[in-house]
Every structure is written in structure tokens, then in C-alpha cells.
Amino acid sequence: MSEENKDNWMIWEVFIRSRNGLSHKHVGSIHAPDAQMAIKNARDVYTRRSEGISIWVVESEAITASSPDEKEPLFTPADDKVYRHPTFYDIPDEVGHI
Amino acid sequence: MTKELSLEERFQQYVDAENKVEPKDWMPEKYRKTLIRQISQHAHSEVVGMLPEANWITRAPSLRRKVALLAKVQDEAGHGLYLYSAAETLGADRQALVKDLLDGKAKYSSIFNYPTPTWADIGAIGWLVDGAAIANQVMLCRTSYGPYARAMVRICKEESFHQRQGYEILLTLVRGTEAQKKMAQDSLNRWWWPSLMMFGPTDDHSPNSAQSMKWKIKRKSNDELREEFIDKTVPQAEFLGLTIPDPKLKWNEERGHYDHSEIDWEEFYDVISGKGKCNKQRMDARNKAHAEGKWVREAANVYARKQAEHSKQSAA
Amino acid sequence: MQKELLHYTLRLGDNALILGHRLAEWCGHGPVLEQDIALSNIALDHLGQARMLLQYAARQKGESYTEDKVAFFRDITEYYNLLILELPNGDWGDTLARQFLFDTYNYFFYTELLNSKDDHLKAVAQKAIKEITYHAQWSAEWIIRLGDGTEESHQRVQKSIDDLWMWTGEMFTMDEIDQKLIEEGVAVDLAPIKEQWHQKVAEILDVATLKKPQDDWMQSGGKQGEHSEYLGYILAEMQHLPRMHPEAEW
Numbered sequence: 201m202s203e204e205n206k207d208n209w210m211i212w213e214v215f216i217r218s219r220n221g222l223s224h225k226h227v228g229s230i231h232a233p234d235a236q237m238a239i240k241n242a243r244d245v246y247t248r249r250s251e252g253i254s255i256w257v258v259e260s261e262a263i264t265a266s267s268p269d270e271k272e273p274l275f276t277p278a279d280d281k282v283y284r285h286p287t288f289y290d291i292p293d294e295v296g297h298i
Numbered sequence: 299m300t301k302e303l304s305l306e307e308r309f310q311q312y313v314d315a316e317n318k319v320e321p322k323d324w325m326p327e328k329y330r331k332t333l334i335r336q337i338s339q340h341a342h343s344e345v346v347g348m349l350p351e352a353n354w355i356t357r358a359p360s361l362r363r364k365v366a367l368l369a370k371v372q373d374e375a376g377h378g379l380y381l382y383s384a385a386e387t388l389g390a391d392r393q394a395l396v397k398d399l400l401d402g403k404a405k406y407s408s409i410f411n412y413p414t415p416t417w418a419d420i421g422a423i424g425w426l427v428d429g430a431a432i433a434n435q436v437m438l439c440r441t442s443y444g445p446y447a448r449a450m451v452r453i454c455k456e457e458s459f460h461q462r463q464g465y466e467i468l469l470t471l472v473r474g475t476e477a478q479k480k481m482a483q484d485s486l487n488r489w490w491w492p493s494l495m496m497f498g499p500t501d502d503h504s505p506n507s508a509q510s511m512k513w514k515i516k517r518k519s520n521d522e523l524r525e526e527f528i529d530k531t532v533p534q535a536e537f538l539g540l541t542i543p544d545p546k547l548k549w550n551e552e553r554g555h556y557d558h559s560e561i562d563w564e565e566f567y568d569v570i571s572g573k574g575k576c577n578k579q580r581m582d583a584r585n586k587a588h589a590e591g592k593w594v595r596e597a598a599n600v601y602a603r604k605q606a607e608h609s610k611q612s613a614a
Numbered sequence: 615m616q617k618e619l620l621h622y623t624l625r626l627g628d629n630a631l632i633l634g635h636r637l638a639e640w641c642g643h644g645p646v647l648e649q650d651i652a653l654s655n656i657a658l659d660h661l662g663q664a665r666m667l668l669q670y671a672a673r674q675k676g677e678s679y680t681e682d683k684v685a686f687f688r689d690i691t692e693y694y695n696l697l698i699l700e701l702p703n704g705d706w707g708d709t710l711a712r713q714f715l716f717d718t719y720n721y722f723f724y725t726e727l728l729n730s731k732d733d734h735l736k737a738v739a740q741k742a743i744k745e746i747t748y749h750a751q752w753s754a755e756w757i758i759r760l761g762d763g764t765e766e767s768h769q770r771v772q773k774s775i776d777d778l779w780m781w782t783g784e785m786f787t788m789d790e791i792d793q794k795l796i797e798e799g800v801a802v803d804l805a806p807i808k809e810q811w812h813q814k815v816a817e818i819l820d821v822a823t824l825k826k827p828q829d830d831w832m833q834s835g836g837k838q839g840e841h842s843e844y845l846g847y848i849l850a851e852m853q854h855l856p857r858m859h860p861e862a863e864w
Contacts, residue, residue, distance in 0.1 A: 207595035208393045209646065211386060228449070229383045230648055231392065233595075233759075234602035240752060241648040244655050245376055249456070268323045345647070352642035356635055356848075359855040359864040360682045361668070364638075365661050371641050372654035379647045417855055417864075467864075475862050583643065591645025593770065594706045597763025604762065 211260040212238040214245075216252035224256050232257075313514050318444040321387040329513055332506070333443055334388050335404075336515065338395040341381035343407035346399075346580050348374045350414040351423060359417060366463050367420060373456050380449040387445045400585050408566065409492050411574025418471055418478075418485035424464015426486075426493040426531070432457050433527045434497070442514040465534065472538050486535065487543045494558075495566045497524040503563075528556050618791045619732070620674045621694060622801055624684075625837055626738075627667030628695035631685060633716065634660035635848055636703055645706050652752070656713075659745040663738065670734045682864075686856040690839075690846050697836040698781035700845040704774065707760055707767070711774035713753035715815065719785045721750040722810045723802055731799035754818045761822025772824050783832025785811070 209231040215224035227246050232238035238257040246252065266274055282288050291298055306326050312319075319325055352371045358364035382392045398404035409427055414420065435457065438450040471482040498504055498520040510516040518526075535542050546559040569577070637657035644650030665681055672679035698716060703709045724746050727739035760771040786808040788796075795801030819826045835841065856864070 205391075205393055206599060207592050208391075209595060209599065209648075228380055228452075229386065230379070231646065232648065233598040234605060236755065237598070237648075237759075240652065240755075244652045245379055245648060248372075248376065248655070265322060268320075345642075348642040355638045355641055356851050357855060359686075359862075361661065361665050361685055363864055365658060365665070368638050368641060368654060368658055368661065372651055372658070375642075375647050375650045375654070379651070382647070470864060474864075475859060477859060478862055587643045587645070590705060591649075593764070593766050594645040594649075594760070597767030598759050600767075601759045601763040 209233045212242070212257040213260050213263060214238075214242040215256040215258070216242075216246055217254035218252055220253065224254065227251075229260060230257075310512070313442045316514075317442075318447065319442055320444045328509075329515075330388050332510060332513070332515060333446065334385050334390045334395075336510075337381050337385040337388075337446055338390065338398070339405050339407075341378045341385065341395070342399045342404055343410065344374045344378035344381060346406045346584060347410045347427075348378075349580050349583055350410055350412070350576070351420060354414060354417065354420050357417070358420075363467070370424070370460050370463055373460065377453045377456070380452055381446075384443075384445040384449045388443075396588065400581070400588055402581065405570070407496060408569045408574065409496050410580060411569050411577045412488070412492055413575045416481050416485060418468065418481040419489070421464050421467030421471060421482065422485040422489040424460055424462075425468055425534070426464075426489050427496065428457060428460045428464060429531060430493050430496040430527050432461060433523050433530075437517045437523065440514075440517050446515075465538075468538055468540075472540065482538070483540050486540050490543050491561065491565070492569075494524055494528070494561055495563075497521075497527070499563065499566075500561075525555050528558060532556055616674075618794050619800065620671060621791050622795055623667055623671045623674065623735070624692075625694040626735075627664050627671055627684075628693050629699055629720075630660045630664035630667060632693070632695040632845070632848060633699045634658075634664055635852060636699065636701075637709075639703055640709065649706075653709075656749055656752070659742075659749065663742045663745070666738050666741070670738070682856065686853045687860075690841055690849055692839060693841065693845060693849070694837050694839055695845075696781075696784050697833050697842055698778060698784065700836070700842060700848060701778075701781065702844060705770070707771040707774045708777070710753055710756045710760065711771055711778055713749065714757045714818070715775075715778060715782055716785075717746065717750040717753045718814050718818075719782075719807065719811050720746050722807045722814075723804075726802040726807065729799075730801070735800065757818060757824070758822040761819070761824040768823065771822075775819070775824060776827050779827040779829075780831065781833050783829070784834045784836060787834050787837065789838065 210233070211229050212232055212235075213229050214227050216227050217224045230238065230241045230245050232241045235257060239255055242255050242257055243252075247255070278284075305324060309319075309324065309326060309329070319329075348371050351367065351374075355364060355368050355371065358367050382395065385395060386392060395404065399406065414423065432454065435450050435454050439447055439454055441447045441450065468482050468485075471478040498507075501507060501519045501521045504520055507516060507519060511519065532542065532547065544559050546557065548557050549555075550557045568574075572578075634657050637653055637660065640653045641650065641657070644653055664685075668681040668684045672681055672684050675684070696716070698712060701712065721743075724739050724743045727735055728743060730736045730739065757771065760767040762768070786804045788804050792801050792804065796803050816826050856862070
């Protein structure tokens with residue numbers, strides 16, 4: 201931490217579970233010096249209208265993201281694997297719902 | 299050179315097809331810079347915009363109004379924060395953006411350089427200033443940069459109470475005593491023109507607009523948004539029984555819009571350049587808060603570092 | 615209407631109102647956006663509690679009274695908040711030190727008020743205790759952070775605690791109003807609260823590497839309507855508009 205920004209708090213990504221039964225969802229970020237305050241800041245910033253019942257905070261720097269440059273090798277190979285989808289298989293209507 | 303050009307072309311095609319741009323996607327450097335400038339200006343406006351209203355929290359004339367106003371001004375802080383977060387996804391640093399504001403290098407919405415001498419101003423700000431802001435923000439919910447659009451969706455949801463809060467204040471005043479009615483009319487007189495200026499210069503004087511429209515950062519021109527706002531607001535003023543301070547304001551059947559007098563752009567540029575009643579007061583307040591908060595922010599960092607070292611030691 | 619109950623209700627309501635007022639002064643001026651928002655949330659909690667309590671006071675006073683009439687048309691000698699709450703905010707350390715000292719008291723106080731035989735006060739306590747529990751945790755964390763932060767923050771917050779100390783004694787003083795209502799099972803006996811408070815404050819200050827001041831001479835009077843000069847300015851600001859237009863609705 202340089203002299204210049206020693207009063208700069210680090211960034212945390214905030215994930216909120218809006219109710220039980222749903223996953224935590226990314227809602228934005230906040231600044232905080234530590235995890236304890238990050239949770240409280242996330243609470244004050246992102247749940248003022250009862251939007252959540254559970255909060256995750258993660259240091260932004262700790263997140264590893266896939267690169268958009270790798271989008272094709274990462275994701276296009278899945279596009280032609282149509283046999284992973286139920287509609288790939290022909291079942292006569294008479295059989296009913298499967 | 300050819301390759302760079304083709305990347306830009308591909309980007310334009312991608313945006314033209316109404317696709318959203320996300321943080322790590324390739325984008326023209328100028329797109330990134332334009333966004334950082336616009337989003338941070340927007341964030342600064344939210345934060346500076348807290349001041350003219352916050353100065354009435356301790357003077358709100360009923361407890362119900364007091365809590366509503368405090369919650370509203372607090373929302374503005376939240377909105378500033380969502381916007382700084384969106385700018386950070388583009389690689390900007392909040393502290394550096396704030397420093398630009400404090401050094402007078404970054405702009406914020408000039409409307410907040412006008413004073414709020416009476417309680418009716420709190421009504422007028424909610425109704426007109428937030429109304430104008432909402433027109434702009436609804437458009438920005440469809441902006442091409444994903445994090446900005448998402449911040450706007452959240453902001454629009456929260457803003458809806460702000461305008462109603464303001465309108466209700468004025469409605470109560472115009473149904474009240476003579477002094478209250480006068481207060482309401484006086485505030486409309488002062489806020490009407492500055493509110494129209496909030497949409498920015500006319501289209502032919504707005505040099506950056508065309509590129510922003512092309513990139514779908516902006517979706518409507520300044521004049522279009524202004525016209526929409528006027529058309530929506532005039533009937534609301536009529537319902538209040540208040541007179542909009544523009545003798546030339548008249549419905550134009552042919553155009554399907556209101557005609558109005560020329561806006562005094564000289565005033566607009568004067569206030570931007572520091573000649574508003576409150577420019578100095580607003581910047582002094584922001585500078586003071588930031589300077590006096592330094593030791594607090596530093597202490598919290600040092601404490602966090604000590605704690606992290608403790609837990610490392612006890613783990614070892 | 616019972617005179618003692620009304621006075622007691624106003625003490626609690628005025629505590630919440632005056633502290634809410636002071637904290638609201640921070641709005642727009644906090645050290646960082648996140649904490650501006652945090653402090654506004656706490657101010658809103660206090661103002662919410664103030665409204666419930668002043669509505670109850672208005673009911674006790676009679677049909678022509680409302681929460682606003684009680685808040686805006688009482689003079690300084692009819693306000694019964696603790697003196698510590700009307701002091702100016704000072705810097706972040708002063709404000710947080712006051713929060714910590716008062717929140718800790720308020721936590722033990724409201725925990726006990728949950729057992730009140732007065733249904734209204736009990737209902738207020740049931741709602742408020744969740745907020746107050748959060749406040750007490752939040753301000754204690756800040757005191758630890760500032761106390762064990764930098765050399766500067768340590769010195770500043772130690773001075774804040776030292777300066778505020780003489781205003782803490784009033785939290786535990788009891789007069790005939792308390793005595794009467796304690797007998798009826800309505801009010802909180804402050805003697806055990808004092809012990810709990812001292813223990814908790816000592817514990818947190820120790821973690822914060824701060825010194826707990828010695829109890830010496832203490833200020834008092836707020837609960838009986840004998841105030842410092844500061845409250846007059848708060849009321850002038852808060853009340854001027856409704857008083858200028860006494861017949862108006864807002």
C-alpha cells in the first residue's frame with residue numbers, strides 16, 4: 201500500500217440470497233477494510249429494502265474470471281452436444297410425459 | 299491498423315445488435331473513457347446532490363417528512379456508490395475519481411449549485427430534479443454497458459419513491475395556508491428552468507452526444523428527453539394549481555408537444571463555471587468530509603492489517 | 615393520564631429523537647460513502663423509535679395531541695433526553711465514542727424493558743432491541759478499530775472517551791419517577807444496568823487498547839429537563855418551521 205492511498209479501502213464483491221431456496225446472486229460491490237465491515241457495509245448498501253436474508257462478500261482481487269478471449273474454446277464446444285438436451289430424443293406422444 | 303479497425307467494427311455491430319458489453323470484453327479505449335467520465339460524473343452528482351437536501355433533514359416540519367427525507371438522501375449516497383462500483387468495473391479507482399471531483403477537475407450536475415432556502419424546495423427537488431433525473435435514468439437502464447445498465451435498474455427502482463415524496467410535499471403545501479401556497483409557487487419559479495437545463499445543451503450544441511448515441515451509451519438525445527419531461531410535468535403542475543414560469547408555454551397540437559421559451563443558456567454556463575450561489579459551499583463540504591475522514595479510513599486499514607497478521611501468526 | 619409514565623415515555627422518546635437528530639447531521643458528510651449510509655441507517659432506527667414513543671406520549675396526553683405536536687411544540691425544559699445525546703457531534707471519533715457508550719447502555723436497558731408490564735413500552739422494546747443490538751455491535755467494532763488502529767486514531771478516540779465520560783453518569787441516575795414505575799414493574803431498575811455497562815465497556819475498551827476513565831464527578835439534569843445550551847439550538851432548528859406556521863399541516 202503506497203503512502204498515496206493508505207486510506208483507500210479494498211473492494212469486495214457482494215452476493216445476496218434474497219430468500220431461502222434461491223442462490224446468492226451478485227449485486228455489486230462495496231469498499232471495506234476487512235471482512236467484518238464488508239458484511240455490514242453490504243447490509244447497509246444492498247439490503248435497505250429487505251432484499252436479502254444472507255450475504256456473501258469476497259475480495260474482488262480473489263476472484264479469477266475466465267477471459268473473453270477464451271470464450272470460443274471454453275464455451276462453443278458445448279454448443280453441438282445436442283444429445284445433452286431432452287428434446288434430442290424422440291418419444292411417442294402416447295407414452296406421456298417423460 | 300487494419301486489425302484495430304476491424305475490432306471496432308465488430309464492436310459496433312455487436313452493440314447495434316443490442317448486445318450488452320461486459321467488463322472484460324474488448325471495447326474501444328474511447329468507449330471506456332467516455333463511460334468512466336459519464337458514470338463518475340453521474341456518481342459525483344448523486345453525492346454532491348445529497349447536500350442541498352440534507353440541509354433540511356434537521357429542519358423537516360414533521361417526523362414523517364424527516365424520516366422520508368433522510369431515507370431519500372441516504373438513497374442518493376447508495377446511488378453514488380452503485381455508480382462508482384460500475385466505474386470500477388472499467389478499471390477506474392474510486393478514490394482517484396473522488397480526487398478529480400475534489401480538485402475541481404471532474405464535473406457534477408450543475409443543478410446542485412442552486413440553494414434550497416425553503417422547505418418547498420425539498421418538494422420541488424423531488425418532483426422536478428428527480429423527475430428529470432429519472433427520465434435520463436430510465437433511458438440508461440438500456441445503456442450498452444452491462445454494469446451501468448444494472449446499476450441504473452436498481453437506481454430506478456429506488457428512485458420511484460423519491461419523486462412521489464417530492465410531489466406529495468408540494469401537494470400538501472398547495473392545499474395548505476396562503477403562506478404555504480406562496481412557498482410552493484416560489485420554489486417552482488426557481489427550479490423550473492434549472493431543471494430543464496439538467497438535460498444538457500441542445501442537440502446541436504452537444505458535441506459528444508452523437509458518438510454516445512452510436513455506441514448506445516445514450517439512447518435518446520438531450521432535446522428528446524427534455525421534451526418528454528416537459529410534456530409529462532406540465533399536467534402535474536396544473537394538478538397542483540401552480541403556474542410554470544414560462545409565458546410562452548403552450549400545447550402545440552401539430553407537434554404533439556409543448557412549445558416553450560428559449561432556455562437561458564448563459565445562466566447554465568455561468569453556474570457550471572462557478573457562478574452559482576452554492577458551488578463553493580458544495581465543494582468545501584465535500585473536501586471537508588474527505589479530509590476529516592482520512593484518519594478514520596487509515597485507522598480502519600491499519601487495524602485490518604494488524605488483525606490479518608494476528609490470524610496468520612496464530613495459524614502458523 | 616399518569617404523570618410519571620408520560621415523563622418516562624418522553625425520556626425514552628427524546629433520547630431517540632435527539633440522538634437521531636444529531637446523527638442525521640452527518641448525512642452527506644461521512645468519512646466514506648459506506649459509513650455515511652451506515653450512520654443514516656442508525657439515525658433512521660432512532661427516529662423510528664422516537665416516533666413510536668412520541669406517538670405513545672401523545673396518546674397519553676390526550677386526543678388533541680400528535681407525535682408532531684409533542685416533538686415540535688415542547689420547549690427545552692420539557693425535553694427529558696440524556697445530556698450526552700445533545701452534545702455536538704465533534705469528529706467521527708467523538709460521535710462513535712458517544713454511540714458506543716450510549717448503545718451499550720441502551721442495549722442493556724432495552725433488554726430489560728422487554729419485561730415491562732406496560733404493553734406499549736414492551737412493544738417498543740420488542741421492535742427496538744433488534745436494532746439496538748446491531749448498533750451496539752457496530753459501534754463497539756468501530757471503537758476497537760479506532761483504538762487499535764493508528765497512533766493518531768488511538769489518541770483521538772481516547773480523548774473522545776475521556777471527554778465524554780462525565781456525561782455517562784446520568785444514564786444510571788434514578789429519581790422518584792423511576793422509583794414509582796419500578797415498583798409498578800413498568801420501568802427498568804438502573805442499578806444492575808450500571809454494573810453490566812461498566813463490565814462491557816471495560817471489556818471493549820481493553821480490546822481496543824484504550825483506558826477506561828475513572829468515575830469522577832458526573833453531569834446530570836437532562837432527565838429532569840435541565841439542559842445544556844446545545845439543546846436550545848437543536849430545538850430552534852428542528853422546530854422553527856412548524857412554530858412559524860402553527861396552523862399548517864405538512
